[in-house]
Amino acid sequence: MILRSATRPVAHAMSPIICTVDIVLLTLQRGMLHVALLKRDHAPFAGVLALPGGYVHAAEDADARDAAERTLREKTGIVSPYLEQLATFSGLARDPRGWSLSVTYYALVPDDVIAAANRPEVVLVAIDKLRGLPFDHQQIIATAVQRVRDKSAYSSLPVYLCGKCFTLPQLQSVYEAILGEPINKVSFRRKIDELDILEPIEGALEAGKAHRPAQMYRLKPRYGQHLSLTNRALNARS
Amino acid sequence: MILRSATRPVAHAMSPIICTVDIVLLTLQRGMLHVALLKRDHAPFAGVLALPGGYVHAAEDADARDAAERTLREKTGIVSPYLEQLATFSGLARDPRGWSLSVTYYALVPDDVIAAANRPEVVLVAIDKLRGLPFDHQQIIATAVQRVRDKSAYSSLPVYLCGKCFTLPQLQSVYEAILGEPINKVSFRRKIDELDILEPIEGALEAGKAHRPAQMYRLKPRYGQHLSLTNRALNARS
DNA sequence: ACTGCTTTGTTCATTATTGCAACTAACTTG
DNA sequence: CAAGTTAGTTGCAATAATGAACAAAGCAGT
Structure with missing residues (x-):
């Protein structure tokens, strides 16, 4: 020593x-x-x-x-x-x-x-x-x-690329941009629902588009910094 | 500047x-x-x-x-x-x-x-x-x-805790020790098979136990350092 | 050699999850 | 008010995970 x-x-x-x-x-x-x-x-x-x-x-x-x-x-x-x-x-x-x-x-x-x-x-x-x-x-x-x-494949990370409020189709396109491949709409919404991090903004709809307006969402208050995880990835990528 | x-x-x-x-x-x-x-x-x-x-x-x-x-x-x-x-x-x-x-x-x-x-x-x-x-x-x-x-939930990492050769039940107990919960035998074997990192050692069986001897396996040569990943975790851990 | 015990390794049926397509809803534009 | 477009939902088929039950293969004791 x-x-x-x-x-x-x-x-x-x-x-x-x-x-x-x-x-x-x-x-x-x-x-x-x-x-x-x-x-x-x-x-x-x-x-x-x-x-x-x-x-x-x-x-x-x-x-x-x-x-x-x-x-x-x-x-x-x-x-x-x-x-x-x-x-x-x-x-x-x-x-x-x-x-x-x-x-x-x-x-x-x-x-x-x-x-x-x-x-x-x-x-x-x-x-x-x-x-x-x-x-x-x-x-x-x-x-x-x-x-x-x-x-991104198994967490809520991409929500930080969105603004304070956003629609689910917007969030989905963010996930798709990061993962580089399309995601099934139903599967995507199931996963986001499972993550349980978003809340709809009462009465706030995305107006101005020539189609049915989408519901606006925001991150639930307690998810200021940290992520929510799923146990399975969003889509098979092997 | x-x-x-x-x-x-x-x-x-x-x-x-x-x-x-x-x-x-x-x-x-x-x-x-x-x-x-x-x-x-x-x-x-x-x-x-x-x-x-x-x-x-x-x-x-x-x-x-x-x-x-x-x-x-x-x-x-x-x-x-x-x-x-x-x-x-x-x-x-x-x-x-x-x-x-x-x-x-x-x-x-x-x-x-x-x-x-x-x-x-x-x-x-x-x-x-x-x-x-x-x-x-x-x-x-x-x-x-x-x-x-x-x-460990979605990779071959735990094999580095095993010696040069080991049986599947031994490897499973290593995974269980790390994850802290029992894993279904069939699911475990399917995952390991999917990882495609092990090869059976011809004719080598674990002898000496009062029951059917288990096949011995070793890491395939090319997996010296790096990991193999699954797209889904081994078991749901909410 | 045979019986019983134990664990390995596999098969099969059940259950859960995912992906797809079709559908309805709700808005704008002409 | 019809046509076009995207939002959001529903049901079903395909796929994957689970659990129980079974067959295989050794040892121990008789």
Whole structure:
């Protein structure tokens, strides 16, 4: 034991690692998942579109999640009701400056929230149109999209891409956009009913369309942050 | 943009954060999940049982996963075929020394692998008998156990708790120990068959018991590391 | 060698879930 | 007010999961 403490250098003698957070902010535009990117101010990759991210400030952030919330707020003006840790990416290879570590988070917001933030520097890019991203941001985004697809098959996650109120057909098209395939209407409504997260808004119908108006729904109050799960996936995808 | 670079301190002026890895090494003993713990050498919490962990060495570790593999090998003598990133725990509150960050991994091994490593300092504690753990290790373990339970319901994850060869009834009892409830035999066999990860060992039967001997199986060669998934969970768990 | 006991592995009928198509409802437009 | 369109529901057929019952195959004791 004494030996071990001799062979292992103590904390302060070790090369410190710079810790960052990166946020994959996803939204739906014209039926396609888009990710929010910003032009980098500094080298390396100055001027290149990249994920919103920044250093963890040990002095002001209570933890990495706090750093992610702060970074997202500062860089995009957005406070996302849904923000979940994705994974931590690290190593010598990902940043030309050397060994780095990024704790990544992903957030889902309806696109009117991005519009309301009114930050013209925030660029939305379709997730199948991404190219030339710096660092391992392409891989981070791919991981986030995969996570969202996996979770959407058996949870209420996609409701965070909808606004405060929405119709069931709208919600279904959001699920279909994420899963990338059509869902049976009856099965979909059964699953949503089973999740038990929505309540109809009394007397609120989607007007203006040349057909029967749809009932508007909202998330039940207690489901502010967390998800509801089904035991079976929405549709077989093997 | 110029303004922003003025208000944001550059990397080298910031307080560096010490990064660690912690590994939740799980195994099954007498039908109960156990976690491997070690007595801490140093303050804080010297002498207290804690998760195997250590500093990330930027100079020698290619990435955090590498650091986790090295740490697990050095502290327990074990190289786990299955090792997956769990989550990153961070913040001011978790370590009395100050702001810290730990990238955590979890591993599953059959208990004879732990015996074979022959490290008497490695202590196995049942996951429902844990108490007095330092830092946020209790929460880290709880997160790992939850992850293992969730994944086991729709994947082949539990096979990593079995040895090189095993019978289907043995594997079923492993699933039942993890999920904490009995599984229907027919449903279980159908799911395993669907996963298509096992092959019978020709002519190898489990002998010595006073009843019909069971066929022995092994993991198909190509499933060294990765999991196979079902689209539906093993049993309804509302 | 035969009987009884135990667990493995399978078959079959019952029950639950899902997917499809047809239907009714309710609105707008011309 | 008829035609067009989508919302929402109902019933049925196809598919999948469950549970009980059965057959197979060993050991132990007689």
